[in-house]
Amino acid sequence: MKAKFIIPLILFAILVAFLIAGLNHDPHEVPSPLINKPAPIFKVSQLGNPSAFFSPEEMKGQVWILNVWASWCVACREEHPVLVEMSKLKMAPLIGLDYKDKRSEAMAMLESRGNPYTLSAFDADGRVGIDYGVYGVPETYIIDKAGIIRFKQIGPITPEVLEKTIDPLIAQLNKD
Amino acid sequence: MRKFILASVFLLASPILLANEATPIADDPVVEQRLIAISEEMRCLVCQNESLAGSRADLAQDLRQEIRGLIRQGKTDDEIRAFMVERYGDFVLYRPPVKPITWLLWIGPFIILLGGILALLLYVRRRGDMTKKILLSDVENERIDDLLREDK
Amino acid sequence: MMPTILPEIGHFALILALVISIVQGVIPLIGAHQGREDWLVLARPAAQLSFALLTISFGVLTWSFYINDFSVLYVAEHSNALLPTVYRIGAVWGGHEGSLLLWIFLLTGWGFAVAQLSKTLDEFMIARVLSVLGLIATGLLLFVLGTSNPFERLFPAAQDGRSLNPLLQDPGLVFHPPMLYMGYVGFSVAFAFAIASLLSGKLDAAWARWSRPWTITAWIFLTLGIALGSWWAYYELGWGGWWFWDPVENASFMPWLIGTALLHSLVVTEKRGGFKNWSVLLAIIAFSMSLLGTFLVRSGVLTSVHAFATDPRRGIFILILLSVVVGSSLFLYALRAPKSAIGGAFDLMSRETFILLGNVFLVVAAGSVLLGTLYPLLVDSLNLGKISVGPPYFNAVFVPIMIPVLFLLAVGPWANWKTTNLRLLLKRLWGAGVVAIVAAILIPRMMGDFSWLTALGFLLSFWIIASGILQTIRQLKVAKPTRSFIGMQLGHIGIAVFVIGVTMVSSYQEERDVRMGPSDTVMVGGYQVQMIEVVPAQGPNYQATRGVFEVSRHGRVERVLTPEKRNYDSSAMPMTEAAIDAGLTRDIYVSLGEPLENQAWAVRVYYKPFVDWIWGGCLLMALGGLFAVMDKRYRLRSKK
Numbered sequence: 001m002k003a004k005f006i007i008p009l010i011l012f013a014i015l016v017a018f019l020i021a022g023l024n025h026d027p028h029e030v031p032s033p034l035i036n037k038p039a040p041i042f043k044v045s046q047l048g049n050p051s052a053f054f055s056p057e058e059m060k061g062q063v064w065i066l067n068v069w070a071s072w073c074v075a076c077r078e079e080h081p082v083l084v085e086m087s088k089l090k091m092a093p094l095i096g097l098d099y100k101d102k103r104s105e106a107m108a109m110l111e112s113r114g115n116p117y118t119l120s121a122f123d124a125d126g127r128v129g130i131d132y133g134v135y136g137v138p139e140t141y142i143i144d145k146a147g148i149i150r151f152k153q154i155g156p157i158t159p160e161v162l163e164k165t166i167d168p169l170i171a172q173l174n175k176d
Numbered sequence: 177m178r179k180f181i182l183a184s185v186f187l188l189a190s191p192i193l194l195a196n197e198a199t200p201i202a203d204d205p206v207v208e209q210r211l212i213a214i215s216e217e218m219r220c221l222v223c224q225n226e227s228l229a230g231s232r233a234d235l236a237q238d239l240r241q242e243i244r245g246l247i248r249q250g251k252t253d254d255e256i257r258a259f260m261v262e263r264y265g266d267f268v269l270y271r272p273p274v275k276p277i278t279w280l281l282w283i284g285p286f287i288i289l290l291g292g293i294l295a296l297l298l299y300v301r302r303r304g305d306m307t308k309k310i311l312l313s314d315v316e317n318e319r320i321d322d323l324l325r326e327d328k
Numbered sequence: 329m330m331p332t333i334l335p336e337i338g339h340f341a342l343i344l345a346l347v348i349s350i351v352q353g354v355i356p357l358i359g360a361h362q363g364r365e366d367w368l369v370l371a372r373p374a375a376q377l378s379f380a381l382l383t384i385s386f387g388v389l390t391w392s393f394y395i396n397d398f399s400v401l402y403v404a405e406h407s408n409a410l411l412p413t414v415y416r417i418g419a420v421w422g423g424h425e426g427s428l429l430l431w432i433f434l435l436t437g438w439g440f441a442v443a444q445l446s447k448t449l450d451e452f453m454i455a456r457v458l459s460v461l462g463l464i465a466t467g468l469l470l471f472v473l474g475t476s477n478p479f480e481r482l483f484p485a486a487q488d489g490r491s492l493n494p495l496l497q498d499p500g501l502v503f504h505p506p507m508l509y510m511g512y513v514g515f516s517v518a519f520a521f522a523i524a525s526l527l528s529g530k531l532d533a534a535w536a537r538w539s540r541p542w543t544i545t546a547w548i549f550l551t552l553g554i555a556l557g558s559w560w561a562y563y564e565l566g567w568g569g570w571w572f573w574d575p576v577e578n579a580s581f582m583p584w585l586i587g588t589a590l591l592h593s594l595v596v597t598e599k600r601g602g603f604k605n606w607s608v609l610l611a612i613i614a615f616s617m618s619l620l621g622t623f624l625v626r627s628g629v630l631t632s633v634h635a636f637a638t639d640p641r642r643g644i645f646i647l648i649l650l651s652v653v654v655g656s657s658l659f660l661y662a663l664r665a666p667k668s669a670i671g672g673a674f675d676l677m678s679r680e681t682f683i684l685l686g687n688v689f690l691v692v693a694a695g696s697v698l699l700g701t702l703y704p705l706l707v708d709s710l711n712l713g714k715i716s717v718g719p720p721y722f723n724a725v726f727v728p729i730m731i732p733v734l735f736l737l738a739v740g741p742w743a744n745w746k747t748t749n750l751r752l753l754l755k756r757l758w759g760a761g762v763v764a765i766v767a768a769i770l771i772p773r774m775m776g777d778f779s780w781l782t783a784l785g786f787l788l789s790f791w792i793i794a795s796g797i798l799q800t801i802r803q804l805k806v807a808k809p810t811r812s813f814i815g816m817q818l819g820h821i822g823i824a825v826f827v828i829g830v831t832m833v834s835s836y837q838e839e840r841d842v843r844m845g846p847s848d849t850v851m852v853g854g855y856q857v858q859m860i861e862v863v864p865a866q867g868p869n870y871q872a873t874r875g876v877f878e879v880s881r882h883g884r885v886e887r888v889l890t891p892e893k894r895n896y897d898s899s900a901m902p903m904t905e906a907a908i909d910a911g912l913t914r915d916i917y918v919s920l921g922e923p924l925e926n927q928a929w930a931v932r933v934y935y936k937p938f939v940d941w942i943w944g945g946c947l948l949m950a951l952g953g954l955f956a957v958m959d960k961r962y963r964l965r966s967k968k
Contacts, residue, residue, distance in 0.1 A: 005665050008609060009658035012616075016651050018702065021709030022629040023643050030221055031714055033265040100234075126238050133263040135221040135235055198842035198850040198859075201921075201930050208841075217720050224633045225574055227718070230567045270718025272703070277712055281703050285696035285725050292688040300676050300684070317752055324806050 032133050032152040039066070039143045040131040047098050047106055047120035054121040056147060059093065063173040065166075066141040067117070068097045068129060071109040073137040079156035080113050086162060087116035091170045092142075096120030099129050099137055142166065144173045207247050214247075214256055215240055217270045227270065335400050338388030339479040345381040345436070346469040348374055352439075352462030356455035360528070368451050371458040372443040378465060379440035386433040389478055390420050399485035402426060402478045408489035410869035410897065411497070418502035419492045424626060424636040425478035427505060431622070432468045434506070434513045435461065442517055442542070449538060456524035457517075464516055467649045475642050491898035494870070500560035508553030508580055512618040514546025515583060518590065519615035519657070522608040526660050531604045531668035536597035539611065541957050543594060547587045548953040554580050555946035566904040566919045568839075568934045570942060573722040576634035578701045579621030585694035586614040589687045596680055600745060602671030603684065609661060610691075616654040617694070623650050629705055675747035682740040686733055693729045697722065734788040734827065737820050738795035760794035775836050775937075785831030792824035815956030819949050826945025832938035839935075841921075845928035853935025855916055856880045857889075862929060870896040872905075875920050875929065879909050891920045915939045 034040075043055040056066075067083060069076040087094050096117035098106045103122065110120075123129055132141065142151040151169055153161060202208035212229050220231035228236055239260075246256050260268050272278045352374035359367025389402075393416045398404040406426070407419040421427040439461040446454055472478070495501075518539050525535040557577070562570040571577065590610040597607045626636050627643030674680040700717045707715055742748075742756045768787035772778040796817050803809050809817075838852050849858040858878045865874040872894040879887045889907035896903060906919040914937045921930030 005605075006662040008613075009655065009662055012654055012658055015702075016647065016655075018706050018709055019623070019627075019629065019647055022705040023627060023640060023647070025629070025705070025708045027629060027631045027704070027708070029714075030264060030267050033262065126235075127242070130238065130242055130263060133265075135264065196845075196848045198840075198844045198848040198931070201841045201843055217718070219716050219718065225572075225631045226633065230569075265714060267714040267716050270716050271720035271724075272715050272717050277707060278703075278715065281699060281717065281721070282725070284699055285692055285729065288695060289689070289692045289729060292692055293685070296681075296684055296688055297676070300674070300681055304673065304675060317749065 029154055030133075030135055032149075032154075034133055034141075034149045035152060037149060039141065039147050039149050040128075042121075042128045042131060044121050044123055044128060047096070047103060047122045050103070050122075054095070054119060056143070059095070059143065060147050061145050062093060063145055063170055064093045064095060064143055065170075066095050066097055066132075066143060068099050068123075068132070068134050068137050068139045068141075069120075070099045070101045070137050071105040072101065075156050076138045077109075077113070079138050080116070082157050082159060082162060083116040084114045085159075086157070086166075091167065092174075093118045097128060097132075098122050099134065100124070100126045142169055142173070145176065204248075207244055210247050210253075211240060211243055214253055215243060218260060219268050219270055221264060221268060228268075332397075334388050335392060335397070335479040335481065338385045338392075339477065341381045341385040341388070342469060342473060342477075342479075345378055345385065345432075346466065346473060348378050348381065349462045349465040349469055352378060353459050353464075353466050354462075355459075356462075357459035357527075360452045360455045360459070365451075368455040371455040371462075374462060375436070375439040375443040375458045378462070379436040382433045382436040386420075386429055389426060389429060390417060393417060393420050396489070397485075398487070398489050399482055400478075401480040401482040404482050404486040404489045406489065406492055408491040408869075408898065411489075411492060412868050414499065414502060415492055415497045418496065421505045422492050422496050424642070425472070425476045427509075427636070428468070428472055428476050429478050430506065431509055431513060432465060432472065434509050435465055435468065435516060438514055438517050439465070442520075446538070452528060453524055453530075453535075453538075456527055457520045460520035460523045461516060464520075464653065467653065471642075471645050471649060475639070475645055491869070491896075494894070494896040494899050494903045495564065497869075497896075498560065498564055500556055500564065504553060504556040504560055507549055507556055511546050511548075511550025511553050511587075512580070512583060512621065514542070514549055515587060515611075515615045515618050517542040517546065518611040522611035523657055523660065526608060526657075526664040529664065529667065531608065531665075533598055533601045533671075536594045536604075536607060539607075540591075540594045540598055543587065543590055543611070544953050544957045547584070547591055548950045548957070550580070550584050550587060551946055551950045551953065554584060555943045555950075558946075559943045562939070563906055563908055566906050566932075568837075568906075568917055568919075568936060570939070573697075573700070573719045574634060575630040575632045575701050576621075576625050578697050578722075579617075579624050582694045582697050583614050583617040583621065585690050585697070586610055586617055589690040589694075590614055592683050593687055596683055597671070600672040600674070600680060602674065602680060604668050604671060605661075605665045606684075606687070608665065610687075612654070612657045612661060616650075616657075617698075619646075619650045619653060623647055624701070630701070673746065677743070677750055677753075678747050679740060679743040679745050682736055682743050686736045686740065689729055689733045689736075693726055693733070696725050696729060700725065731784070731788065734792065734823065737823065738792045741799055741816060741820075742795070756798070757795060760791055760798060763794035764788070764791035766790075772835075775832075777835065779835065782831055782835040785827055785835075789824040789827040789831070792820055792827075796821050796824075811955045811959040815952045815954070815959070817952070818955060819952030822945045822948030822950075822952055824945070825941050825948055829938050829941030829943075829945060833936050833942070837934060837936045837939075840933045842931055842933070843924060843928050844931045845926060848928075850931075850933055852916070852933050853914065853937065854881065855886075855935065857916065857918060857933050859929075859931065860888075862927065865892060867894065869898070870894045870903075873920070873923075875907075875918070875931070877907070877918050879916050887916070889916070889918045891918050893920045893923075910940055912940070913938060 039056050041056060043053050046052045046054050083094065094117050096119070098120045100123065106120070121128070136154070138156055140153040140157055141149050144150050150173060151165070157166065215228040218228040220226045220228050220233055220236045222233045222235050223231050228239060243256055246259060257269065266273060272281060274282055352371065355367045356371035358364070359370070392400045392403050393407050394413070396403070396407065396409050402423060402425050406422045407416050411419065421430045439458060442457060442461070521535060521539040521542070525531050557580070558570045561572070562568060590607065593603050593607045593610055596603045623643070623646040624630055625632070625634060626638065627646060628638030628640065629643065700721050703717050704715055707713060738760060739753065739757065742753055764787045767790035768783040771786045772782050800809070800817055803813060840850050840852050842850050844850065844859040846859055846861050849856050856879070858880070860876040860878055862873060862875045865872040872892040874890050874892045877889045877891070878885045879889060887909040889909055891907035892905040894903045894905055904919055906917055909916040914935060917934035917936055919932045921932055923929050
């Protein structure tokens with residue numbers, strides 16, 4: 001068998017290997033380029049108190065969690081109970097970023113379903129979201145004491161992710 | 177008399193006046209032009225493979241507005257692209273940046289092309305050596321033409 | 329409506345078809361290997377029976393759609409009672425399960441055609457060819473019955489269906505998949521012939537002669553299918569684009585490129601006995617691309633507007649099918665190909681070389697499309713990040729690779745087989761060269777804007793057309809042109825027409841994005857478009873707002889256009905139906921955007937010069953293929 005005739009088969013085998021690997025990846029997911037970079041600065045009013053403001057600067061020195069949510073977002077409702085549990089565990093302050101929402105509807109949701117957040121920042125036009133590379137809600141960031149983003153969860157936090165990834169990471173970051 | 181002339185001018189002109197030239201949607205066509213050029217090469221992140229330029233999705237509209245702002249601030253195309261990549265990664269660019277990970281992508285086809293042409297030349301050369309050659313000279317070709325013409 | 333057992337019959341027909349396909353795939357193949365006549369002869373009847381069973385099955389599914397049988401899950405998911413009949417039929421292939429059934433139906437159809445139209449072919453060959461087709465059908469039937477059964481029931485039956493995506497409720501979309509699949513699936517015949525010849529060890533010119541008409545026919549359908557899809561995207565999606573290098577578009581384009589290379593390679597194999605191994609390899613690759621495309625669209629590995637609803641199980645199954653079919657054929661190729669004898673000799677300067685050179689470019693072009701389409705997957709699977717590869721890449725890489733092909737198109741037919749004289753070639757071509765250069769300089773001047781890329785487009789297209797005309801004139805002086813010759817000229821000129829369309833539209837189209845109220849006008853491409861009014865309208869399953877626009881030139885109203893904004897009962901998203909005034913030299917395209925204040929609307933108006941030449945060129949190519957297939961050589965000899 002002359003060598004060159006087997007080349008097509010070899011190339012095909014390589015192709016199939018990649019296709020198999022591809023089946024395990026989600027082509028829609030956009031991983032964040034902000035991991036291990038400083039959390040972008042912003043200053044917006046708070047949801048509950050329009051005359052008060054919030055900026056990530058205030059959280060320096062602590063490990064904290066930023067959860068992007070909205071009252072119009074169905075998946076956020078699914079995630080909500082997990083967040084409530086999380087807040088009870090008091091691992092790290094949970095700050096909400098209410099994304100492109102109406103104050104009244106957002107407040108109503110927190111009223112009826114419980115408020116897991118220490119506070120929620122109000123991102124009316126979504127510009128903070130853009131700076132954080134938000135493309136779908138809910139998204140959650142874990143930020144360390146120096147203000148560096150260490151982890152991003154795309155989509156709702158599940159109990160599994162909470163247990164396997166978020167808990168250990170926060171414990172780790174708290175030690176540093 | 178003047179009133180009459182004025183009135184008739186208005187009457188005659190009214191069909192033209194009634195038909196208005198439509199105004200562009202964009203506030204600034206120049207900015208819009210640049211926006212389209214830049215956003216056409218970017219992905220709408222919440223769509224199933226549409227460009228940022230054409231998508232009607234909320235996020236796409238927000239991002240286009242953001243880019244308009246950047247253009248007005250005088251940012252260059254490269255700076256705007258960097259802005260987007262900073263936030264969404266290389267995934268947002270439809271034109272893959274040329275970096276080591278994409279060298280194979282950009283150069284690969286041309287290397288294979290060169291390889292293919294070389295292989296072809298070698299193959300034909302080798303083949304030719306294996307069999308005898310027959311050549312029709314110019315003279316013979318012209319004779320054939322003449323014969324064919326006569327045949328008609 | 330009382331549930332009937334018709335869907336069960338359809339399902340049962342598929343199960344029977346599986347059994348028959350296994351028989352068809354295995355018995356004749358062994359028979360050919362062992363020389364058993366009685367096993368060989370099973371091939372034809374098996375192929376005929378498979379087709380009959382698939383006709384029943386497909387017929388039952390179509391009937392279920394026609395009568396709105398919502399006790400069938402697939403019908404309930406893709407159709408509803410308000411859907412007009414035409415679209416109810418189109419909905420049969422609107423989803424994964426149904427389109428896969430269409431695939432297999434057409435596969436058995438091709439098998440049936442081969443069984444009927446090859447009475448003069450050697451029994452051993454026919455047995456092998458039909459066996460291979462049977463094996464492929466087996467694989468696909470296992471897939472359908474295992475993971476994608478279209479006859480699954482819904483009890484209790486739904487009151488009404490979910491309806492078809494409004495985007496698919498369009499005549500273009502009704503015909504596009506069947507046309508496309510006829511092409512995709514049709515390449516299975518060339519593939520089967522290639523495998524049969526490798527198995528038999530008889531790799532000769534006769535094989536090429538048999539393969540060629542089947543290949544051309546499949547290619548014609550694929551050309552039309554792709555053109556339909558492109559044209560549909562143009563008028564339906566509202567932004568006037570006609571090709572987006574979307575992964576699914578690429579999945580249909582790659583087999584086309586390989587198929588085109590194969591067509592030309594077969595010419596050489598048939599005429600001169602050369603390129604046998606290459607033609608066989610191309611035949612295998614062409615069909616592999618079809619299967620790969622099927623995988624890409626249904627597995628969820630790539631992001632695409634076209635992708636069917638995905639299920640990882642399906643992805644795995646198709647991948648296994650793909651690996652088995654392609655892997656075993658390439659293995660067979662590696663074993664048997666080296667044994668075939670070499671064909672006729674030819675010089676470096678000869679028609680053979682030109683065709684082979686064209687092949688190299690076409691195959692590399694297909695490779696670049698494959699690379700671009702799969703690269704994001706490649707990078708992601710190695711955990712090296714996520715990138716996108718879109719139109720800017722493909723335009724930058726694909727176009728330069730195709731330019732030499734366009735150049736060669738005009739040269740090849742002038743070259744003689746075996747050997748040709750360079751001086752003679754130049755003598756024949758200089759006239760076309762002059763015409764091309766003149767066109768490249770003059771036309772952009774006339775249109776008012778010169779750019780090198782535009783000039784190149786006209787240079788190449790007129791080069792091809794002028795050369796083709798000169799060839800035809802010369803041929804007419806010698807003898808009556810064969811249908812093959814006419815086919816070649818039409819095919820090549822078709823490409824030139826296509827290039828003119830693309831060049832004109834890309835370089836000279838105009839777009840106005842404006843705010844229009846009643847009586848407002850906008851100028852575009854020398855035409856005046858005036859909004860007359862906006863009125864409500866009603867369709868069978870939608871409510872709409874209709875804009876009425878008058879298109880005039882030199883003060884005379886030429887056409888009234890009525891674009892609509894439709895709200896389908898079944899979808900929350902409003903749909904834009906653009907209105908197009910199509911003409912030989914231009915389209916005027918009007919599309920309604922969002923409503924604004926004061927009765928005004930955001931309106932998009934395009935002037936698209938020569939855009940219909942894009943699909944006109946494709947039609948010419950398909951017509952060329954038709955002539956080539958109808959050549960006297962392929963006439964079935966009625967005596968046997």
